[in-house]
Amino acid sequence: MNAVHGRYLHIDLSSGTARAYPLSEDVFARLIGGTGLASYLLYRFCPPGADPLGPENPLVFASSPFIGTGITTASKIAVAAKSPQTGMIGDSLSSSYLALALKRTSYDALVITGQAPGWTVLAVDDGEIRLLPGSDLLGLDPAATAGAVRAELGSGFRVAAIGVAGERGVRYASISNDGRLAGRTGTGAVMGSKRLKALAVRGTQRLPAVADPRGVVRAARELAARSLGPGTAKYRELGTAANLAFFSRLGVLPTRNFQAGTFEAAEAISGERLFLEHRTDKHGCAACTIGCEHHYRTRDAGEAVEVRLEYESLFALGSLCGVSDPNAVLRAAALCDRYGMDAISTGSTIAWAMECVERGVRLPGRPEEWPRFGDAEGLLRTIEAIGERRGLGDLLAEGSRRAAEITGQGSEAWAMHVKGLELPGYDPRKLKAMALGFAVSTRGACHNRSSAYEVDFSDQLDPQAEALAWARAAASSEDRAAVLDSLTVCKFLRHCFSDFFAEAADLFERVTGLPMSADELRLAGERINTVKKLFNIRQGWTRGDDTLPSRLLSGEAGGLTAAELDRLIQAYYRVRGWDEQGQVPPERLRDLGLADLLADGRMMREYA
Amino acid sequence: MSTGTATVRVELFGVPQLLTGRRQVEVPGRTLREVAGALAREFPALAGSVVDPATGWINGGYLFVVDGRFTRDPSCPVGPESSVLLVSAQAGGAS
Numbered sequence: 001m002n003a004v005h006g007r008y009l010h011i012d013l014s015s016g017t018a019r020a021y022p023l024s025e026d027v028f029a030r031l032i033g034g035t036g037l038a039s040y041l042l043y044r045f046c047p048p049g050a051d052p053l054g055p056e057n058p059l060v061f062a063s064s065p066f067i068g069t070g071i072t073t074a075s076k077i078a079v080a081a082k083s084p085q086t087g088m089i090g091d092s093l094s095s096s097y098l099a100l101a102l103k104r105t106s107y108d109a110l111v112i113t114g115q116a117p118g119w120t121v122l123a124v125d126d127g128e129i130r131l132l133p134g135s136d137l138l139g140l141d142p143a144a145t146a147g148a149v150r151a152e153l154g155s156g157f158r159v160a161a162i163g164v165a166g167e168r169g170v171r172y173a174s175i176s177n178d179g180r181l182a183g184r185t186g187t188g189a190v191m192g193s194k195r196l197k198a199l200a201v202r203g204t205q206r207l208p209a210v211a212d213p214r215g216v217v218r219a220a221r222e223l224a225a226r227s228l229g230p231g232t233a234k235y236r237e238l239g240t241a242a243n244l245a246f247f248s249r250l251g252v253l254p255t256r257n258f259q260a261g262t263f264e265a266a267e268a269i270s271g272e273r274l275f276l277e278h279r280t281d282k283h284g285c286a287a288c289t290i291g292c293e294h295h296y297r298t299r300d301a302g303e304a305v306e307v308r309l310e311y312e313s314l315f316a317l318g319s320l321c322g323v324s325d326p327n328a329v330l331r332a333a334a335l336c337d338r339y340g341m342d343a344i345s346t347g348s349t350i351a352w353a354m355e356c357v358e359r360g361v362r363l364p365g366r367p368e369e370w371p372r373f374g375d376a377e378g379l380l381r382t383i384e385a386i387g388e389r390r391g392l393g394d395l396l397a398e399g400s401r402r403a404a405e406i407t408g409q410g411s412e413a414w415a416m417h418v419k420g421l422e423l424p425g426y427d428p429r430k431l432k433a434m435a436l437g438f439a440v441s442t443r444g445a446c447h448n449r450s451s452a453y454e455v456d457f458s459d460q461l462d463p464q465a466e467a468l469a470w471a472r473a474a475a476s477s478e479d480r481a482a483v484l485d486s487l488t489v490c491k492f493l494r495h496c497f498s499d500f501f502a503e504a505a506d507l508f509e510r511v512t513g514l515p516m517s518a519d520e521l522r523l524a525g526e527r528i529n530t531v532k533k534l535f536n537i538r539q540g541w542t543r544g545d546d547t548l549p550s551r552l553l554s555g556e557a558g559g560l561t562a563a564e565l566d567r568l569i570q571a572y573y574r575v576r577g578w579d580e581q582g583q584v585p586p587e588r589l590r591d592l593g594l595a596d597l598l599a600d601g602r603m604m605r606e607y608a
Numbered sequence: 609m610s611t612g613t614a615t616v617r618v619e620l621f622g623v624p625q626l627l628t629g630r631r632q633v634e635v636p637g638r639t640l641r642e643v644a645g646a647l648a649r650e651f652p653a654l655a656g657s658v659v660d661p662a663t664g665w666i667n668g669g670y671l672f673v674v675d676g677r678f679t680r681d682p683s684c685p686v687g688p689e690s691s692v693l694l695v696s697a698q699a700g701g702a703s
Binding site for chain 2: 229230231232233234237238242245246249250271272275276457459475495
């Protein structure tokens with residue numbers, strides 16, 4: 001096949017050794033690349049019961065056939081590990097030049113296991129690896145780390161780094177590269193547990209040729225032109241921050257730890273207001289024609305801060321914490337980037353603590369330092385405490401689920417997570433498809449692995465539609481997301497296709513030379529989601545993990561009840577071909593073409 | 609405004625709000641198609657990027673929310689008591 005190298009590099013930090021292994025064409029034909037490839041390698045390498053912060057947990061970086069082909073937005077790197085937040089699959093994507101550098105090394109993926117004896121920078125220079133001392137970099141933020149590494153190794157290296165949060169094991173620490181983040185599920189904490197401060201990659205090899213160069217160029221040009229059309233207008237013009245005021249008006253803006261769906265001060269931190277009063281510039285990711293990355297600057301008496309801001313950071317550090325000062329929200333987002341922490345989990349865990357204070361629950365540290373809803377200074381102070389694991393921050397660095405389990409006093413009731421991953425900015429009480437998507441998602445509450453909110457924000461389904469219709473919509477949304485993530489194409493492109501699966505399959509065929517139909521690509525999406533599900537099952541997933549926080553299942557104001565959610569979940573299992581307990585029957589694995597690919601006998605065989 | 613055509617209050621979000629400088633406007637119309645046409649006539653800044661002048665209907669990146677229901681049905685009836693929102697069609701993140 002074309003457009004891939006057909007091999008990955010396994011690096012063991014404990015021994016300081018590396019070895020290349022083949023990747024068969026079969027893997028790409030069935031799982032595409034990107035997230036599909038990363039999930040596959042994680043499944044193969046991570047033993048059942050592995051400690052997410054132990055040396056046996058692999059940290060996988062994977063590329064895709066589309067990287068380096070000129071297809072717009074297709075310069076994303078897929079990262080996967082067992083999540084220290086959920087104990088299940090942790091996968092994340094980050095747009096960056098690192099993806100292109102990795103592909104130029106002549107490997108399709110890196111699998112990093114073990115733990116370095118001391119803080120380390122791992123340099124992958126084409127096929128050679130070097131382990132360099134990294135202790136001098138401790139305490140630096142990701143951007144400064146990347147700058148220092150490139151200053152030493154050369155500007156040809158692309159760098160992924162962790163901040164102080166990753167060094168100190170904050171469970172929702174992120175990995176940063178080129179200013180973008182593999183943000184969710186705590187892969188930065190995994191990297192820190194390996195004493196890996198930075199990964200530096202330089203690739204100088206020729207990119208593998210595509211099967212149909214002229215066809216790919218033509219298709220890439222058409223897609224680039226469409227990427228500037230109405231399907232991406234919102235992202236280009238205002239960015240995702242535009243969601244906030246609209247969501248508040250609809251009553252789906254999580255506010256004060258999901259105690260409300262409308263924020264009375266939404267206008268003050270709305271995307272429209274930020275655009276008029278704070279926006280400075282906009283940028284695009286590597287190989288992107290859309291340019292959705294809007295930057296904003298503080299406009300108060302304090303030291304000026306400029307930061308990239310998305311809706312998810314805005315809601316999590318704004319309405320969710322009851323904070324209405326846009327300057328404080330911008331500073332909070334900048335702090336999360338500086339420490340290297342996922343803003344959703346940071347804001348949500350602080351909102352949990354704020355509700356603890358509101359309800360008189362005793363927390364560690366001095367009461368005068370506890371954060372309260374609406375307290376901008378308290379928000380900023382607490383983010384710093386989390387990043388440094390100091391005082392109350394040491395508890396909150398565990399995430400809302402563990403923090404509530406440690407604290408007790410009934411606080412589990414307002415820890416707003418699914419499987420340990422905090423909810424993003426969509427109140428599922430009024431969003432039925434998204435509620436189901438959150439409950440069954442393999443990585444916990446996530447709007448990117450299931451963009452089922454699109455069904456809720458449309459006229460696709462009548463609100464009274466039967467459970468199976470919602471289940472089909474949620475499953476279809478997951479499968480499309482899995483394909484996009486595995487092609488490593490931005491989800492903001494999804495409305496630029498008139499028939500996504502047919503056009504994407506045609507593009508895949510032109511790039512790889514492997515035959516692919518729309519139905520086969522759709523099936524590949526289901527297959528990839530099944531690999532993730534199987535990983536979770538092997539790590540201890542049970543039927544009870546597919547649920548929502550009890551606060552969201554009261555049935556008040558037309559919201560879901562626990563019984564209604566259960567009906568939706570059962571319908572989803574039927575659509576997937578699973579049994580009533582959510583287990584995947586062997587015949588389903590055979591139908592999907594996974595039984596042989598994932599046979600346990602093949603797990604880790606090559607390097608055992 | 610033609611005799612007998614009710615005035616509809618439309619709440620604007622995102623780009624339509626920035627283009628008009630208004631969070632809420634009132635235009636005549638009995639259906640969403642009439643509302644879209646009136647928006648383009650009374651607020652020329654919306655013509656082109658939000659409302660297609662050739663069709664008089666909103667571009668693919670936008671949709672209406674009428675009484676809590678999302679719709680791109682131009683024949684959807686509206687009246688003075690209707691809650692009408694004009695919003696961007698996409699939501700969500702990328703990674």
